[in-house]
Amino acid sequence: MPSSDSDGVSHPPLKRPRTEDSAKTQDRPPILRSDVWYDDGNIIVIAESTQFKVFKGKLSEASTIFQDMFLVSTPSTDDVLDGCPVIHISDSAEDVRHMLRAIHNWQLYPYQDLLPFAAVRAFLRMGKKYNIHYLWEDGRQPGDVWVAISSATLHDVIRLAWETPLLCVLPQALFSRCSWPTSWNRSFTGNLEKMDHCLPYPLRYKRDDILGGEIGDDGSSVKLSVEDTLRCVLGRERILEFQAKHSYGWLQSECISSSPPCTIAKLDTFGQLCGPPLKIRCPPGVLWVAEWDETFCSKCVAFGKSVFTSSEEALWKALPSFFDLPPWAELKAP
Numbered sequence: 001m002p003s004s005d006s007d008g009v010s011h012p013p014l015k016r017p018r019t020e021d022s023a024k025t026q027d028r029p030p031i032l033r034s035d036v037w038y039d040d041g042n043i044i045v046i047a048e049s050t051q052f053k054v055f056k057g058k059l060s061e062a063s064t065i066f067q068d069m070f071l072v073s074t075p076s077t078d079d080v081l082d083g084c085p086v087i088h089i090s091d092s093a094e095d096v097r098h099m100l101r102a103i104h105n106w107q108l109y110p111y112q113d114l115l116p117f118a119a120v121r122a123f124l125r126m127g128k129k130y131n132i133h134y135l136w137e138d139g140r141q142p143g144d145v146w147v148a149i150s151s152a153t154l155h156d157v158i159r160l161a162w163e164t165p166l167l168c169v170l171p172q173a174l175f176s177r178c179s180w181p182t183s184w185n186r187s188f189t190g191n192l193e194k195m196d197h198c199l200p201y202p203l204r205y206k207r208d209d210i211l212g213g214e215i216g217d218d219g220s221s222v223k224l225s226v227e228d229t230l231r232c233v234l235g236r237e238r239i240l241e242f243q244a245k246h247s248y249g250w251l252q253s254e255c256i257s258s259s260p261p262c263t264i265a266k267l268d269t270f271g272q273l274c275g276p277p278l279k280i281r282c283p284p285g286v287l288w289v290a291e292w293d294e295t296f297c298s299k300c301v302a303f304g305k306s307v308f309t310s311s312e313e314a315l316w317k318a319l320p321s322f323f324d325l326p327p328w329a330e331l332k333a334p
């Protein structure tokens, strides 16, 4: 594959055999040649204003949609470039580039590497639209792909989850949105389908953060839909209530060993955790504060730890309901 500039495109020295109206030509965006360009390829795919020269057989092998498209299309002498037939598809050039790169050279996306969000998004969109099973499966690979979201906002993730749809990602993505301040570094590692990999930090949080947009890499503001904003605002209140009642409720009870200092310490700790400024802490089991081992008596410590563990499991199980989403089984259904 020839080298190219950073966005994978270069201007091609192509000759178009058909005659074109010069005024029309001037109105068109400049034609770009992608770095997905095999000199011995036998078909040219055009998406937006970018051309890709690839192999028809590879496309047919990967996708029954392309296979059918080639069967029904009638070759036209007007639509020939670089000696090859041309097909126009309506997807974004970026999505098509990732799809064609993956179809022709899967090794460009090593399994052990973190994938950029643009690739994940392309795999999910293109894998579904063109029925390319392995792209869709890799795009939704839990734990290995969603950790790679190093160049996207959470809002991008949430919108993509609805679009594709990949609904099982939503509870954790919305939860993270409730827990993270807008100014939080957007690069994150975490398995959005598993609680045990989510952020182990208590974060100071302002409700207004949900209402604002997140700033993308291109400087644009990415906002949640009105529905998702409401889900986050309501979900946050429900999670705070859950944590106060289940994760920290045991702190409100008298010491198991009837020790007055332990009882006072527990009540004081509850006030700190559940008083303003309110913070969502997650996962509760991970957030056991080491100094509590000394603050409370041994019986209260043992009991508190067991409550933390069970409340963590309960929170995860109930997470979709906090955001008015269907249960996990339904969200994970193919």
Ligand SMILES: [Zn+2]
Binding pocket: 255, 256, 257, 258, 259, 262, 263, 296, 297, 298, 299, 300, 301
């Ligand atoms: Zn105690």
